[in-house]
Amino acid sequence: MVNPALSPTAYALLGLLVFDRENPEGMTGYELKQRADFTLRYYWVSPAMSQIYTELRKLSEAEFVETAPSDGPARYRVTELGEEQLQTWLFHGEVGFPILKHPVALRLLMGRLSTPDQLGSMLETHLDDLAARRADLQGVRDMLGDEHRVRYAAMVADWGLAYYDSEAQIVAGLRERLEGMD
Amino acid sequence: MVNPALSPTAYALLGLLVFDRENPEGMTGYELKQRADFTLRYYWVSPAMSQIYTELRKLSEAEFVETAPSDGPARYRVTELGEEQLQTWLFHGEVGFPILKHPVALRLLMGRLSTPDQLGSMLETHLDDLAARRADLQGVRDMLGDEHRVRYAAMVADWGLAYYDSEAQIVAGLRERLEGMD
DNA sequence: AGCCGATTGTTCCTAGTAGGAATGGCCGTG
DNA sequence: CACGGCCATTCCTACTAGGAACAATCGGCT
Numbered sequence: 001m002v003n004p005a006l007s008p009t010a011y012a013l014l015g016l017l018v019f020d021r022e023n024p025e026g027m028t029g030y031e032l033k034q035r036a037d038f039t040l041r042y043y044w045v046s047p048a049m050s051q052i053y054t055e056l057r058k059l060s061e062a063e064f065v066e067t068a069p070s071d072g073p074a075r076y077r078v079t080e081l082g083e084e085q086l087q088t089w090l091f092h093g094e095v096g097f098p099i100l101k102h103p104v105a106l107r108l109l110m111g112r113l114s115t116p117d118q119l120g121s122m123l124e125t126h127l128d129d130l131a132a133r134r135a136d137l138q139g140v141r142d143m144l145g146d147e148h149r150v151r152y153a154a155m156v157a158d159w160g161l162a163y164y165d166s167e168a169q170i171v172a173g174l175r176e177r178l179e180g181m182d
Numbered sequence: 183m184v185n186p187a188l189s190p191t192a193y194a195l196l197g198l199l200v201f202d203r204e205n206p207e208g209m210t211g212y213e214l215k216q217r218a219d220f221t222l223r224y225y226w227v228s229p230a231m232s233q234i235y236t237e238l239r240k241l242s243e244a245e246f247v248e249t250a251p252s253d254g255p256a257r258y259r260v261t262e263l264g265e266e267q268l269q270t271w272l273f274h275g276e277v278g279f280p281i282l283k284h285p286v287a288l289r290l291l292m293g294r295l296s297t298p299d300q301l302g303s304m305l306e307t308h309l310d311d312l313a314a315r316r317a318d319l320q321g322v323r324d325m326l327g328d329e330h331r332v333r334y335a336a337m338v339a340d341w342g343l344a345y346y347d348s349e350a351q352i353v354a355g356l357r358e359r360l361e362g363m364d
Numbered sequence: 365a366g367c368c369g370a371t372t373g374t375t376c377c378t379a380g381t382a383g384g385a386a387t388g389g390c391c392g393t394g
Numbered sequence: 395c396a397c398g399g400c401c402a403t404t405c406c407t408a409c410t411a412g413g414a415a416c417a418a419t420c421g422g423c424t
Binding site: 009 | 383384
């Protein structure tokens with residue numbers, strides 16, 4: 001069914017291309033990377049540049065994307081086959097569990113080894129980082145609004161924020177529990 | 183400061199050993215794996231078996247763990263140096279952002295490509311999986327209570343549940359938004 | 365006693381991934 | 395017209411995932 005087994009990352013990129021299918025120009029790998037940084041990032045780690053090109057090559061071999069012949073940089077577009085393949089992948093086959101690597105939570109788990117003050121200061125730092133990233137994202141969303149991008153992009157940005165709020169809540173929750181301990 | 187740069191995974195294992203330091207026997211790699219599956223898993227992907235042994239070797243070379251000489255399987259314990267090192271790592275140096283690979287959210291992001299029914303059924307499946315995993319974890323927590331393990335272990339299990347509730351909420355939130363769309 | 369399957373304990377191998385460095389073209393600005 | 399910065403891509407290397415393979419041990423069953 002899923003012909004040459006592609007990674008979820010490949011499908012994520014394919015998805016980005018599908019959302020851009022109105023645009024006859026297509027996207028370069030570089031542009032995809034930026035798009036991925038702004039939209040996928042909070043649900044699926046943004047792949048490294050080199051990784052994007054690797055995945056694009058695979059997608060290209062499988063004929064799920066095509067590059068319009070031009071003299072400039074390669075610009076990719078989804079093929080019809082690609083869209084079908086994405087559909088298939090979306091709703092058939094294993095979905096799998098989320099993978100999380102949460103460096104703050106990891107440290108909190110070892111909270112017994114440290115003073116509340118130490119934990120508190122680490123949390124403050126992290127929450128500041130989160131806030132900064134959130135502000136970034138907010139900026140991006142506003143920008144998208146101005147430029148009248150597809151509504152979808154804005155929605156994704158919203159979700160990004162939603163997730164980020166939740167995460168802060170999780171961290172705050174952990175902290176409370178920790179303080180509740182003697 | 184951080185001598186031979188160890189991975190977060192290595193520190194996670196070191197942490198598990200610290201929590202077990204009352205036990206003069208130490209733990210085998212195999213036992214560590216099980217412990218990791220039950221406690222770390224929801225905050226830091228449980229490393230593969232082979233990975234655990236690799237990290238233990240590194241920790242051993244750095245003298246952060248020692249293996250009691252015995253004829254049976256290797257049993258590891260933290261050294262004093264190891265505890266100090268963990269302390270240092272916990273509160274100095276870069277913490278970094280969480281890494282998430284969320285296959286369900288990834289699919290939801292592409293929701294425009296599919297019908298609400300399709301999305302709904304995918305979500306049901308995933309939430310069932312979550313519930314199953316949650317039940318597992320609940321079982322583990324009860325078990326830990328019976329055996330009068332360190333209070334900490336129970337706390338970790340609690341956190342695991344807390345996180346899992348949150349995640350289900352996130353997914354539910356995404357779903358609502360999605361249904362709110364025309 | 366002998367066999368079988370499950371669990372413990374560890375190593376090995378291979379494909380995949382991260383992510384920084386290197387390269388080179390193009391564009392605007394002082 | 396030099397310089398820094400962005401665009402675009404490739405390359406390299408170290409690390410990671412994770413399954414397969416290999417033993418040894420233990421318990422129960424016939």
